[in-house]
Amino acid sequence: MSVIFHPLRVRAIEADTDEAVVVSFDVPEPLRDVFGFTQGQYLTLRTNIDGQDLRRSYSICAGVDDGELRVGVRKxxxxxxxxxxxxxxxxxxxxxxxxxxGRFFVPIDAAAHRHHVGIAGGSGITPILSIMKTVLAREPHSRFTLIYGNRSLKSTMFKEEIEDLKNRYLTRLALHHVFSDEHTDAPLNMGLMNRDKIGEFLRSVVPADDIAHAYICGPYQMNDEAEAALLAAGVPDERIHIERFGVAQTDGAQVGAVIHEA
Ligand SMILES: Cc1cc2nc3c(=O)[nH]c(=O)nc-3n(C[C@H](O)[C@H](O)[C@H](O)COP(=O)(O)OP(=O)(O)OC[C@H]3O[C@@H](n4cnc5c(N)ncnc54)[C@H](O)[C@@H]3O)c2cc1C
Structure with missing residues (x-):
């Protein structure tokens, strides 16, 4: 595996919620191939902060056809x-x-008629947004359902972009928000993204037997609970794909973006 770092210029930084920014990069012509990516992959950034040489990974939050290289970073x-x-x-x-x-993807099959399901919590939306955009653009007969947990609409990353996608792919993209701190009319859309909540979705609006691939990315515990719910509902292990942003610790705390509650 190559560990070569390349200097990239920051093209733009845009606030997305009060807690995150989206950073896009200019990729010079000679580096275009190097920075070609597959949906769901991540970049490792390196910089010196207060004399410390630090590296962190951030998932690419663009579709492969967007002509953009960008990451979303939540505080x-x-x-x-x-x-x-x-x-x-x-x-x-x-x-x-x-x-x-990174290997958080399933190869695209333009002829497939598949139902892909993303289960995202907080900043875990980043790789799932990349997968969702790519699947919708490159698998014209496939559908995507996103179950997306956040504290409230205000703290939801990429909400406008996802809403635009919903309008664009009216019949192929279904979106279900779940808010832990905001009241919604439907009880299904309120609460924590735990095993029970995800199980409720799998028994109602997102039938488990219809799922070709499920992608999970969120706080550590959410990942485990979503996986358990999918397995209990009969989704085979090999169809469940998980990207883990942080490392679980014995005291229940976590290192990484996932410390920030979705
Ligand atoms: C594949 C991958 C993709 C990722 N994609 C994204 C993404 O798209 N967006 C995103 O926002 N993040 C993403 N992350 C997480 C990201 O890499 C960083 O982990 C995150 O930004 C936190 O880094 P930091 O330097 O700010 O925090 P750090 O300074 O590393 O610390 C994080 C927190 O953990 C605590 N902490 C640190 N070390 C310890 C320790 N040893 N014991 C106890 N507590 C400790 C700190 O107090 C702090 O609260 C991804 C991670 C991976 C592995």
Whole structure:
């Protein structure tokens, strides 16, 4: 595996909610192949903060046909890199970036008629947005359902972009928000993204026997609970794909973006 870092110029930084920014990069012509990516992959960024050489991974949050290389970075309480990006990185700055990596994807099959399901919590939407956009663009007969947990609509990353996608793919994209801190009319759309909640979806609006592939990315515990719910509903293990942003710790705390409650 190549560990070469390339300097990339920051093209733009846009706020997305009060807690996150979307960083897009200019990719010069000679590096276009190096930074070609598959949906669901991530970039490793490297910089020096207060004399420390630090590296962190961020999932690419663009579809493969968007002509964009960008990541969404959510502030983590006490987190060095994520807060530095949110507070200090500016358009025009250069930052070291490694070529895309990761295996959180299923190869596209343009002829397939499949139902893909994304289960995302908080900043875990980033790789799932990339997969969702790519599947909808490149598998014209497939459908995508997103179950997306956040504290409230205000803290939901990419809400406008996802809404636009829903309008564009009216019959092929279904979206279900789940808010932990905001009242909604439907009880299904309120509460924590735990095994019971995801099980409720699988017994009602997202029937488990119809799922070709399920992609999970969110807080550590949500990942485990979503996986358990899918397995209990009969979705085979090999159809369940999980991207883990953080490392679970014995005391129940976590390292990484997932500390930030979805
Ligand atoms: C494949 C992958 C993709 C990712 N994609 C994204 C993404 O798209 N968007 C995103 O926002 N994040 C993503 N992450 C998470 C990201 O890489 C960083 O982990 C995150 O931004 C936090 O980094 P930080 O430097 O801000 O926090 P750190 O400074 O590393 O610390 C994080 C938190 O953990 C605590 N902590 C640190 N070390 C310890 C320790 N040893 N013991 C106890 N507590 C500790 C700190 O106090 C802090 O609260 C991804 C991670 C992976 C592995």
């Amino acid at each position: 983590v309480r006490g987190g060095v890199f994520s807060n530095w990006i949110n507070a200090h990185l500016k358009p025009g700055d250069e930052i070291s970036v490694m070529a895309p990596q």
